[in-house]
Amino acid sequence: MKQTSLEAVLPLSPLQEGMLFHALYDEDGVDVYNMQAALELTGELSAKRLLLALDALLERHPNLRAGFLRRRSGEPIQAIPRSVETPWTEIDLSHLDGEQQRARLGELLTEDRLRRFTMATGPLVRFTLVRLAEDRHVLVFTNHHILLDGWSLPIVFRELFQLYVREGDASTLPPVVPYSSYLEWLGRQDRAEAENAWCTELAGLDGPTLVAPAVSDTADGLLHRVALELPEQLTAALTQAARRRGLTTNTVVQGAWALLLSLLTDRQDVVFGATVAGRSPELSGVERMVGLLINTVPVRVRLDLGESLGALLTRVQEEQSALLPYQHLGLADIRKATGGGELFDTSVVFENYPIDPATARSAIPGLGISLLDDGITDTPEGAHYPLSLAVFPGDRMRLELVYRADAFDRETVDGLTARLRRLLETFVDAPDTLVGRVDWLTPTERAALVDAAHGPVRSLPDATLPELFEDQVRRTPDAVALAFRDERLTFAELNERANRVARLLVEHGAGPERHVALALPRTAESVVAILAILKSGAVHVPIDPEYPADRVSQVFAQTRPVLALTTRVLSADWPDEGPVRILLDETDALPGRDGSDLTDADRSGALCPENLAYVIHTSGSTGRPKGVAVSHRSLANMFHSHEAGFFTPEAEAAGGRPLRVALTNTLVFDASWTELLAMVAGHELHLVDDEVRRDADALVRYCSEHAIDLVDTTPGFARQLMSAGLLDTDGPRLRTLALGGEAVGEAMWRELGAVPGLSVYNLYGPAECTVDAMLARVGDAETPVIGRAAANTCVYVLDGGLRPVPVGV
Template sequence: MTSTTPVHGSALAEVWPLSPLQEGLLFHTEYGGQGPDLYTLQRTDLLIGLIDAGRLRSSWRALLNRHPALRAGFHRRKSGRSVQVIPREVPLRWREVDLSDTDLTEEEALAEVRRLAAQERAERFDLGKAPLLRLLLVRLTPERHWTVMTSHHILLDGWSMPVMLTELAAIYAAGGDASGLGPAPSFRDHLAWLSRQDKEAAREAWRTELADVDGPTLVGPADPDRAPVLPDKHELTLSDALSDALTTFARRHGLTVNTVMQGAWAMLLARLTGRTDVVFGATVSGRPAEVPGVESMVGLFINSVPVRVRLDGDQPVLRLLTELQSRQSALLSHQHLSLPEIQRAGGPGAVFDTMLMFENYPLPPQEASAPGALAFTHIEGHQATHYALTLGVMPGRPMKVHVTYRPDAIDADVARDLLDRLEWVLEQIVSDPSVPVGRVGLVGPLERGLVVEGWNATAGEVPGASVLALFRARVAQAPDAVAVVEGGRRVSYGELDALSDRVAAHLWGCGVGRGDRVAVRLERS
């Protein structure tokens, strides 16, 4: 709706509802108190080339004016209903630091940028005061700058970031003028689409999918009162060969790489939890093709939904993956429902504390399109969740995976070891998709070699005589000693020797000679 009521000194343009994940993030931020806000996002980029700081600042201001979602502030009404209010204008939160007069080396300058970035992350956002976005520009030389963008996740998702940076480059190239881009599609249209979806049908679909799960899937201690803790992170870059093999495998069998990763993660999660019916969270894009221009919108579209995987040890891996993708595809039209609503419908079995994020986003400009244009070299980013364990996957060549974990819930060695085990599971899946799930090894070749060959090194000298010679010697030494006990009957070595002679004579009579292979079946009479 339209209003002229002032909000923090600016006229109010619109009031919107919240998307499902915005509702969740608002709750977590309010619940988190004054500790670290886990949902503060940050991205650091290097800009190479002559940069006009004034024009860059004007370009960011034009970007805020272009996308109403970037001007949102979040409030709860007396009724308890949460809304986002969109002022017509908001101030740009901009800061510049000049290091050009220092004698810092490139490495020292980057360390200073990281220190400044950490200060920005430590400053909590007041979700009621827009914009929930701050910009820091650090200058080392006229042709070398870093930009640090700090924002709250409630404002935008990973897909929105490259959309913004691509538009920013175009606006900067136009001298800070966004008029050449034409009207921007609005996040409001997506919220309107959400309001038209059949929630009851979605609840029933999730109720059916999560029926009879016998309890939550948790890797960390269940403690709802635990204060937020900033996570630690471990990373792994897969080889080009394995990255290519995963892509080829998925394409050959009509699967997505995301499905393959979900199946592999489920196997690891089963080992961690001791369960054969596991549930974990997945991030879905939430950008329906029915909304015009959705691929160019800025906002928080993503949603978190449960993924259930039943692991039958006798089932071939390929069938597991195929069935998993089929069930996930059937739920696509129901992924708009908020996670709390899904969990209310699904019951205790819908509760989990691990997440898989498949980060398949477009890229911002990597090279300047014209002299003086912007090009972004991504240096690093920071994002976190409240979950005990999160697996992030960045497709490409090479493919990159990382594990972020709460150190108060997961041991660092366990988290680091998960990446090596994941790599080994993926190698087995692509090499033989017909292998039964129960035969997929979760212990890598080096670790297995240590246990089986290293710690179990019990080799020693053995007598040179054959088994037959040892048997004959025992017959000669103690022919009356008991050799076999079966059903109360005792057979001595002498009797067993006589029996073997009779069997050999019978075989010789049938034309079977010494050294010939004979199939023998023993039956009880």
Template sequence: MNMHSSRNKGQSGIGQQDLDRLIASIGGPRQVEDIYPLSLMQQGMLFHSLYEPDSAVYVISLACRLQGDLDVDAFEQAWRMAVARHAVLRTAFVGQDLAVQLQVVLREAVLPFAREDWRGLALAEQERRLADLQQAERLRGFYFARPPLMRLALVRTGERDYRLLWNSHHILFDGWSIPLLLDDVFNAYVALSRREVPQLSPVRPFRDYIGWLQRQDMQTAEAYWRKRLAGFEAPTSLVLQRPGSDTTRSERYAEQSRVLKTALTVLEGFARQHKLTINTLVQGAWALLLGRYCDSDNVVFGVTVSGRPAELPDVERTVGLFVNTLPLRVALPGRTTVLDWLRDVQVRQTEVLEHQYSPLPLVQRWSEVADGTPLFESIVAFENYPTEISAAAELTQALRISDIHTLERTNYPLTLQVILEQSVSMNLIYDAERFAALAVERLLGQFARLLGEIVADPARPLSALSPLGEDERHQVVSAFNATAVNTPHGLLHARFVAQAARTPEKIALRFEDATLTYDELDRRANQLAHHLQQLGVGPDVVVGVLAERSFEMVVALFGILKAGGAYLPLDPGYPAERLAYMLDDAKAP
């Protein structure tokens, strides 16, 4: 058992007694292969998953179709070999009650692999059951002290037709790792189906990356992030239409997708011509969209980086959680040309990559954003799962993989995924309790429009780019401004008196379980008006109203107006000094 990074209390902050207790809770020392700390990214995912256990946050769900002569026993055995091969798949996450949380690699872990045979069911019934199974598996959750934190279900729907459901927790590995795992699985499957012994190359353990992280210079990172985020005090927040109260949802997060009309070849040609990356174009379009919505020339949002250090040998073949999400701050100077601005965005992106080892919780601490407030509310990520997964599946000529769909939810309100295949696909994952579906659909269309605008004429000033199409522009400029209405003339209290004369018995006010008719309100306001006039209230006299929301407050307002004075609302929640200042200011000529 390798515990040299954790047995020493000075290194880990955990005493031997606590360590022994943790090891005993997962089967004893003979079951343990290795122990090392969690990365801060893993700690964050663990916190959010434990805080929202029913939300399926950070659960990665992959579903696909397998067609061909599948040797199911060999296929299951190939997956079990992957678990034995990669330490992260045999890792328990423990110590949530201690100062340092640990990941404990077990020598063995039994992979849940369910088999279903639905060949006797009608197609519609198969699809219904498959949807129910996918939903149930996503919401089933994981017990972090019992690896592996993943499970599979293989459903046979025809003689040569299968559906594979693969659910795992993001704390184990990132999107880069998925094709690596499938590459191992299909390589092993090919050998096993031929009754041969799989020949797989050795893998680098994830613990080497944890050790690399611990050697990084955080003082250099701190200096960079403090300078880069100086003056930024609040997250860039999108204010969109909220969903209706009658909206029903099975999950908190929802997803909308569309394919970009601008061809991938056009984006690639533009990027190549101007020595830019497509990532820069996407991040630029999102920054511009945020700025237009927030009416700001300076925005911050999250960007995902691979987090795999080039100096760590074979890191590109290591399965584990390397990906990081960090803030990208983008200025939006209106007079700068689109091309010059994009070049600056790319410089900022390169700087982030140079500091991609920076833990987000520390970056948050180094910023000027208040504790407990997130640095950003939206993130942008590139995903290449489908193409790479299909490439892995081509290792076996007897199977065809199709209908690949991955689903993952973060704890951020908005996550934009951009997928590059033959075309550019965009997925916008959003908090359905915060944003209305129609507003998100509009947002996705506006992002696509801005991306097209960027490559259409990069010599234009940035201020010339708009996310609005002609129909939206007409609606904003003309339709929304058609506000002319026929307004009745007369003073407010005079109009109230006229209404009271017309409908004296109708309810004018309702507060909790009590009501007040127009006639009752009018008579009580008259009584107060006469009293105030006796006290000298009239034109140019200001009367303070210090009252909680109640019938009396409304009576006071109308009574003051009827007396000919003006009212000054005073909030009872204000400090006495603030109220005194407001009264003195009202007396000033």
């Protein structure tokens, strides 16, 4: 383009700059800012007259001829040539029958919509006239969004129809309000004042609101659309309910969107993008201006679960009204002023229909004009976010959710659309509903969630853990129960030793609901002691030998143990006011003591399933130890659940023999019960010493030398074990890997799922729910999941208001 051919060189509006960036960022991908409007024309039509009208339209509005490029300095400009040739194509489909014609028309529309413009060469608009029959045509108007906003389209089409009637004569039309006057107005605004306003509005925000954080906003993702048209009665009721409270329907929809984002992100302080008209009343004739005046700005909504819907929406409208004078500032400038970080990845826009039906009926005598049937093509446009909402007002409000196929599936978006409607209905029917009491679920969904929440229901015997262990002793007395270094204890030997210690504890006051602290070196004796405490009926309180004296004092203060089973060295720094200590390294009271199983007659009271089995301490949210108490019934339920869904299937896969299970967790960590219960189920427990369990190479060697079948560890340490050769095929190889304590990443999930002959379990559950409340087999799902509830357990996913979260959220 030669300089002499230019009529003007203009700056860009903030949104034009953003659109130009996205258009130039990936010049080979789909340009989501290609806009398309297809008008169905019924009656006698002159293609020649229509082309004259289009020529006059481009001559009348210089900014419709613009090309967009950057100077050598990097500054973006729009260069407007004095004249252009109107991009015009005629296509005849009248020879095709109905279905063939409709299909081919859909293909043409899609091809035209996806064909990119060359941004530097104007005009960024093209027109196609498709002949369907002698008296039926479709006019396809395709433009880059950088030229026009939704407000402008009805103006453009109204003038086009007038120019058609006047055969291209624009002399009787009102003078054009030039787009350049808007750009000049922008340049006069107080930028510093606007930046301060947005900094105040976004102060204290603790991060962006992202519904698809793993998806890049510049990646080439396919767009899809789900549309919902509200019934006329609901649309009218929504409008009336808003008016009664002095609200706009825009505010109501924005509030509903904020609530939906809160559900999706579990945040009470959400931000999304909103498209604002940008047509300041300071600009004379701005309502008749053709161009891109809209802007995208952040909308921040702070949710208070104790506030009513009506009060929330009133507050949102007041807050947004206060920002009206500053909505001209570009999003990139807002982000820069407030720290430069990402703010949101969803947007809401209220759209205008390209033509007004009443105007269209009388625009051209003898010619029917209407929008082409929306179902003829599904080519969403105008958004690069993973999820966007477009709202079309009217007698039947239309909601369109446009989504990226690499971020959402159709079923999820259908659910979001239904929930959006439910929110609008709630505002109409019960505007005083508290935000924290808004019900997301239909009765059918609620029933399905309750059903899915239940794990297998099993009728279990009333048994304590000592009874379960003693049953196994009677079944396999001579099988190896416990291995530590070179020491091997059969079930009978382990049981007898535990019984002797249990009787010693009873003599010193241990019994049901009485706590006994345990702090021993990691040896076979530590497992003997755990069983002994439970056999005495007492509550096991594990104390890590590495705990500092302050933490030991805190545990003692919470649990008030009657006894502590320990050694002199490990208890040397304990507080003097603690429990009575039985020093196993110095006592000579065990030899010759009765090694038979204890009964309630031997204990200080009856041992029942409801009695506590252990109190295990976590750091808690404050960093101070928090005791979690677990009963024998809960522990026995976990035993039966794991036996049926974990231990037995793996043993059967190994030929029916007992598994060799490595206990690598610390004994004060509740996850150690997974392996301890495997021993109770008759499997061979290998208590791995501290030096080996902390060294990935040494642990891999141990597993190979002892033909270990099952290891339970965290995903992070599992990765180290894999790097050290845990899954190599030379020699005996692990059969089962159980992961817990932290999330399993997608890469590891896929990698482990592809290892032949390896069973991998993802175990999940808080200490309060007895270690493993849920279990999933890696390989049964393509992406990481925590599985289904354990036997006789219900698991619900709740939001911040303790409401069940819908499926797909």
